[in-house]
Amino acid sequence: MLVWQRLLDAIDRHGRAAMASLVETRGSAPREAGARLLVMPDGGFSGTIGGGTLEWRAIAEAQRLLAREPASGLQISSIALGPELGQCCGGRVELALEIFGSERRDEVGRLAELEAAGPFRTRATLSKTSDRLTRQVVEDGSVEIGGARIDHGTLEEGFGEERRALFLFGSGHVGRALVLALAPLPFAVTWIDPRPDAFPALVPANCRCVQQSDAPEALSAAPDGAFVLIMTHSHALDLAIVHKALADERFAYVGLIGSASKRARFSRLLGEAGVGAAGIARMACPIGIPGIRSKLPAVIAASVASDLLIRDEAARGAIPIEADPHRQASLRSPRGS
Known part of the structure; x- marks a missing residue:
């Protein structure tokens, strides 16, 4: 899924949108790290992070965050799928929920242009004090396209499609x-x-x-x-x-x-x-x-x-x-x- 173009379209249409990303998985999980789900203020969504209770909870939380003012924010949660959600997978996931408002349109547009030109990788530092991920495009990342990986507080992601x-x-x-x-x-x-x-x-x-x-x-x-x-x-x-x-x-x-x-x-x-x-x-x-x-x-x-x-x-x-x-x-x- 070309997430940045869809996110740009969502911002233009709704003024804001949320992106839920599995940034890390351990053990059995319904999707791999890098799976993404876009949620609109009206409850519409595209993409999937695996369905089931995890996805339902992510959509509900994304809608809650989208209803706040101002429409911005970052939330990273560590979720044990069995004990917390009752899912049979039994693993653990790190879920990032990001809110993108119109003030981030230029940033999203730049990443959408990169995505249209071909696969690329980004790196960002996870911080408890920041309300957004600041992604820097990198040439030396080793994460798979479409994937994600956390290493010592640094999030690497691969966007685009390798066809x-x-x-x-x-x-x-x-x-x-x-x-x-x-x-x-x-x-x-x-x-x-x-x-x-x-x-x-x-x-x-x-x-x-x-x-x-x-x-x-x-x-x-x-x-x-x-x-x-x-x-x-x-x-x-x-x-x-x-x-x-x-x-x-x-x-x-x-x-x-x-x-x-x-x-x-x-x-x-x-x-x-x-x-x-x-x-x-x-x-x-x-x-x-x-x-x-x-x-x-x-x-x-x-x-x-x-x-x-x-x-x-x-x-x-x-x-x-x-x-x-x-x-x-x-x-x-x-x-x-």
Whole structure:
């Protein structure tokens, strides 16, 4: 969630808003440190710190603080989830509640601009005598983007979104369903199709459409570590894109929609074209997770999106993952043609 832009919008609309942040967690907790919730004076809210009693209490306390005059303040609470709230998580969280009024609009606007430009990190000193957190943008922070950490009275936070670049080839029914499924997820989608008028009139904000006659060449613009997913209208075009993607040897994932027979055929053709066995093994085909047999586009999209999330988390954590961890099960549930 791009919290600073939403907070800026809330200030412009309501004159004030509250931000509840989990700045530290110990033991079992409903969300990770860095989870944030924005609360409006009228009781509306966006984001989540995990739901349940913790979130309900945070919303109620934020509304109480928002009703005060002047609309400013900072409150940091240490909450034992089991003894104090009766939640089964059993851990402890540090919850920061901040009130932002119109007098802080310039500060929020500056952070919103930084957030729009890309991920960034801040550092602030926690003080019992201050009624606000004064965040300084830092280059040397090691906290994860979207996270938070307290160390000896210093709060470090990571804002913005780190999205995996995904180059998606093909704007058919499955491609369209997948773009919608990926809309709220941490992917920056470049959607490529060589056909004119192939894309819908409206696409999600994290998607960029590219109509390019030489579709395989679009991979030249893909960053190292990008995911590549191929589901065009043409097997010959699929083969050309897969060949280029595997030959580049710089993508974290190369997926091809299709059945076991399509994989076998493409493996033979790729081998004849000079792609080695190791390269062919990196081709994920069929795609998606096992156990889902439906061929409805929306169902395939849900399966593929789940698999992409698994692979993205594995890649970010440098956890080894084989090219197609679900291959044996997937071969029993072919999708595509």
